[in-house]
Amino acid sequence: MFTRRHLLAVAALLLLPLALASAQAQQGGKVDVLASFSVIADLVRQVGGERVEVRSIVALSQDPHDFEPSPSDVRRVMKAQLIVINGLGFEPWADRFVKAANYKGERLVGSRGVKALSVRGAVDPHAWQDVENVKLYIENIRDALTKVDPAGASDYARNASAYGRELDALHRQIKAGFAAIPKAQRKVISSHDSFHYFGDAYDVVFLAPQGISSSAEPSARDVAGIIRQIRAEKIKAIFFENALPQQLARQIASETGVKISGKLYADVLGDDVRSYAQMMRHNYQTILGALK
Amino acid sequence: MKSVVVSHFAALLALALGPTPQVLAQVFGEPTPEVRAFRNLEVEQAASERATDSHGHGHNHAGGHGVETESLFGFILGSSTEAQGTREVAVETVARFGKRESNYSALGQKLEFAYGVTDRLTVALGLLGDYHRIAEKPAYAGAVVEVRPRYLFNGFGGEIRYNVVDRASAPFGLTLHLEPSLAFSDEASGLRGRKYGSENKLIFDREVIKDTFFAAFNLTHEIEMTKEKGAPAWERGSVVGASMAGSWQVAKNIFLGAETRYLRAYDGLNLGAYKGDALYLGPTLSLFTDSHRFLTFAYSGLVGGKEKGSSRGLDLVNFERHHIRLKAGFTF
Numbered sequence: 001m002f003t004r005r006h007l008l009a010v011a012a013l014l015l016l017p018l019a020l021a022s023a024q025a026q027q028g029g030k031v032d033v034l035a036s037f038s039v040i041a042d043l044v045r046q047v048g049g050e051r052v053e054v055r056s057i058v059a060l061s062q063d064p065h066d067f068e069p070s071p072s073d074v075r076r077v078m079k080a081q082l083i084v085i086n087g088l089g090f091e092p093w094a095d096r097f098v099k100a101a102n103y104k105g106e107r108l109v110g111s112r113g114v115k116a117l118s119v120r121g122a123v124d125p126h127a128w129q130d131v132e133n134v135k136l137y138i139e140n141i142r143d144a145l146t147k148v149d150p151a152g153a154s155d156y157a158r159n160a161s162a163y164g165r166e167l168d169a170l171h172r173q174i175k176a177g178f179a180a181i182p183k184a185q186r187k188v189i190s191s192h193d194s195f196h197y198f199g200d201a202y203d204v205v206f207l208a209p210q211g212i213s214s215s216a217e218p219s220a221r222d223v224a225g226i227i228r229q230i231r232a233e234k235i236k237a238i239f240f241e242n243a244l245p246q247q248l249a250r251q252i253a254s255e256t257g258v259k260i261s262g263k264l265y266a267d268v269l270g271d272d273v274r275s276y277a278q279m280m281r282h283n284y285q286t287i288l289g290a291l292k
Numbered sequence: 293m294k295s296v297v298v299s300h301f302a303a304l305l306a307l308a309l310g311p312t313p314q315v316l317a318q319v320f321g322e323p324t325p326e327v328r329a330f331r332n333l334e335v336e337q338a339a340s341e342r343a344t345d346s347h348g349h350g351h352n353h354a355g356g357h358g359v360e361t362e363s364l365f366g367f368i369l370g371s372s373t374e375a376q377g378t379r380e381v382a383v384e385t386v387a388r389f390g391k392r393e394s395n396y397s398a399l400g401q402k403l404e405f406a407y408g409v410t411d412r413l414t415v416a417l418g419l420l421g422d423y424h425r426i427a428e429k430p431a432y433a434g435a436v437v438e439v440r441p442r443y444l445f446n447g448f449g450g451e452i453r454y455n456v457v458d459r460a461s462a463p464f465g466l467t468l469h470l471e472p473s474l475a476f477s478d479e480a481s482g483l484r485g486r487k488y489g490s491e492n493k494l495i496f497d498r499e500v501i502k503d504t505f506f507a508a509f510n511l512t513h514e515i516e517m518t519k520e521k522g523a524p525a526w527e528r529g530s531v532v533g534a535s536m537a538g539s540w541q542v543a544k545n546i547f548l549g550a551e552t553r554y555l556r557a558y559d560g561l562n563l564g565a566y567k568g569d570a571l572y573l574g575p576t577l578s579l580f581t582d583s584h585r586f587l588t589f590a591y592s593g594l595v596g597g598k599e600k601g602s603s604r605g606l607d608l609v610n611f612e613r614h615h616i617r618l619k620a621g622f623t624f
Contacts, residue, residue: 087322095320107320115328119339123325199335207338224376224411231458 029053031149034080036091037064038269039128040110040137042276044084046163047141051152057097064090064267069097077101082148084141087111090125108144110137117196126194126266130201131171131280135164170277171201174284178202181291188287189229189238194266204287207233223251230256237261237290261290361465361497361506362453365537366576366590367617368510368551370497371465373455374408374623380416381405382621390594390613392604393432398482398612399423402449404621412458416451420475424482439482447475447487459499469493478518485523489516500538506547509536515561529567530558539576547578553592557610568607571596572615585622591615 030053035041041056048054055076058067077083077098085091087109098107114133117124127133142160146153178186187205195206207229229235230252237259238252253260264286265272265279273279330336361370363382374380384402399422406416425441428434452470459465475487492515497508512533519526533556539549553572559565572592579587592615599607606613 085320087320088325098320109320109322111325112322114325116325117330117339118327123327124339196330196335196339199338200330200332203332203335205332205334205338208341228375228411228458 031082031145031152032080033082033084033145034076036083036085036094037067037267039267039276039279040084040086042269042274043110043128043134043137044141044145046276047138047156047160048145048152049155049159051149051155052145058268060268060270062268067091067093069093073097074101077103080105082106082108082144084108084110084144086125086128088114088116088123088125088127106144106148108140110140112136112140117200119196124196127197128276129195129266129280130197131167131174132201133197134276135167138164138167166277170280174202174280177284177288178204178291181288184234185236185291187233187235188261188290189226189233189235190264191239192264192266195264198283202284207235227252227255230258237287239264239286239290259290262286359499359503359506359541361459361508363586363588363619363621364506364539364547364578365508365549366551366574366588367553367572367592367615368508368535368537369467369469369493369495370506370508371455371457371459371467371495372497373412373414373453373467374406376408376411378408378623379406380621380623382619384619385617387616387618388612388614389616390608391426391436392608394429394436394438395425395427396612397423397425398479400446400479404449404451406451412455414451414453416453418449418451420446420449420473422446422475422477422479422482424477426482437481437483444477446477447473449473459497464496464498467495469495478520479516481520483520485518485520487516487518489514489518503541505538505540507536507538510534512553512555517561528559528561528564530561530563532556532558532563537576539578545580547576547580549576549578550574551576551590551592555597555611557607566600568599568602568610569597570594570607570611574615584624586620588617588619590617592617 031048031051033044033048033052033054035044035054035056037058038056038060041054044052044054057069057073057076058064074097078101080103082105083094083098083103085094085108088111111125111127111133113136114127116127128137138160142156145156149156183203186203187207189208190206191208192206193208195204198204199206226238230238235256235258239261252258263272264283269275269279273282330339360372362372364370382404384404386400388396388398388400390396401421401423402418403421404416404418406414408414421443422445423441423443424439426436426439428436428438450472453467455465455467457464457466470490470492472490473488475489477484478487479489492513494511495508496510497506499505500507510533512531512535514531515528516530517526517528533554535551535553537549537551539547542548551574554569555572556569557567559567571594573595574590574592576588576590578589594606594608594611594613597607597611598605599609602609
């Protein structure tokens with residue numbers, strides 16, 4: 001039977017000559033870096049600056065958790081001089097991907113050296129939600145780029161240092177902002193499971209909404225459970241991964257007085273947040289605004 | 293170039309065939325990450341509870357934001373009511389053994405369907421079953437009417453629970469519990485007839501240690517009117533009591549506890565002539581699953597009390613020596 005795997009193989013074979021030609025054309029140009037998803041891509045851009053060409057394997061519209069490589073992704077691997085992933089199990093497809101493409105270039109686990117959190121017996125990969133962790137990512141990326149492109153070492157060091165200072169300032173800003181809120185009030189409900197590092201770094205408790213499946217539209221019964229939870233935990237704000245129907249949002253708001261707050265970005269950048277720093281600042285300001 | 297093409301083809305073949313994870317795990321060379329503890333314990337607790345909180349309907353028994361206490365103890369009830377729209381099906385069995393004048397075994401069963409009308413109001417309807425086996429003891433020949441072992445459909449029961457004070461937003465929970473029934477046999481004698489009764493409770497409970505230790509206090513008033521088949525008149529009786537229980541979550545979804553009940557029996561519906569009292573004491577065990585199934589077991593042994601006018605210890609005329617309660621059900 002002609003399966004999807006066969007299709008991948010044939011497609012990649014057809015693309016091989018083009019890929020080889022393209023790879024040769026790259027020599028002498030920018031360093032070609034492939035990042036696993038948009039957050040990592042932005043970090044590489046911050047360090048690499050003008051010397052690198054960064055592409056994200058997982059598109060902005062895709063969920064990194066559910067990503068499966070396609071034939072066109074194979075072509076991208078062939079061109080790359082450096083592949084950067086987050087690691088910590090976030091990209092379970094990555095090993096198969098580079099092995100299958102016989103990729104021989106440099107590869108980097110961006111989170112190398114990060115002390116991970118374990119949640120329910122499994123390593124939580126969303127380490128970038130703590131800005132302090134990302135400073136380690138930056139050091140790792142600087143070293144990897146320097147190895148691939150020694151001529152750019154001073155540029156990478158300068159960029160990494162400058163970006164590190166920006167991250168320090170961002171971390172201090174978030175810390176100070178939440179510190180102004182009484183600790184008991186720093187509780188929000190979020191349907192997303194990606195904010196454990198954020199919560200631990202900035203002392204914000206992210207409670208799961210009771211009775212809400214992330215994929216299903218909440219029923220009136222579910223909403224009753226949430227209202228009970230909001231009252232019990234004295235919640236100030238709730239964030240839903242999926243938009244809450246307006247009627248139910250109004251019901252929750254009118255019965256509890258909490259804000260049905262805006263979107264938080266966890267795993268991918270978007271139109272509102274084009275960089276990692278913007279993403280963290282957006283999440284911080286959105287949560288802080290809801291808690292005030 | 294030939295070797296590049298060959299190796300590339302091999303790699304693409306590997307992609308097509310789906311190489312084993314064990315082989316590919318070496319590619320990125322990621323070392324096993326060092327794991328650290330959470331700095332904020334409250335954040336850690338919230339993280340660890342997500343698995344059970346993310347699905348379901350608010351009937352979170354063990355852990356999270358409000359353990360449901362209705363079935364957390366044994367004979368004693370907690371104040372929780374079903375969330376609006378939640379349904380529960382349960383089978384409750386209460387066995388009673390040991391009377392002074394007979395070899396006495398009785399078992400009452402209820403198949404119950406409960407529904408959360410609002411977050412505060414739960415109503416339930418049930419079918420009743422009854423088993424009795426009563427054999428006289430030689431020393432008391434003629435004192436009791438023997439009942440040959442039999443199991444019968446015994447009528448209908450209902451429940452209305454109104455949560456007056458929500459434990460989530462107050463230091464304690466308070467629920468008014470009414471449990472009327474229409475039965476076709478007498479609970480004590482096992483003889484056929486007609487019985488109207490209601491077991492009414494005022495239920496207080498408190499989460500003493502969050503998600504860990506719970507305490508409950510019940511005030512009970514039971515009334516019943518019974519007319520045995522062939523009997524000339526209705527008999528009326530009532531029982532009042534106070535009881536308390538504690539339950540500790542010893543492991544996830546497993547609660548161990550103890551409870552004690554003090555009961556006083558009277559003639560008449562309005563606490564007429566006093567007949568005797570009883571003090572029960574025993575352990576409880578409650579198990580819950582993340583899929584909203586639960587099982588509650590309780591044993592109570594008669595450890596105190598006296599029949600009015602009797603010089604003998606323990607009132608084994610109006611009460612039994614051993615009580616066992618088993619309730620299992622699920623919500624959806």
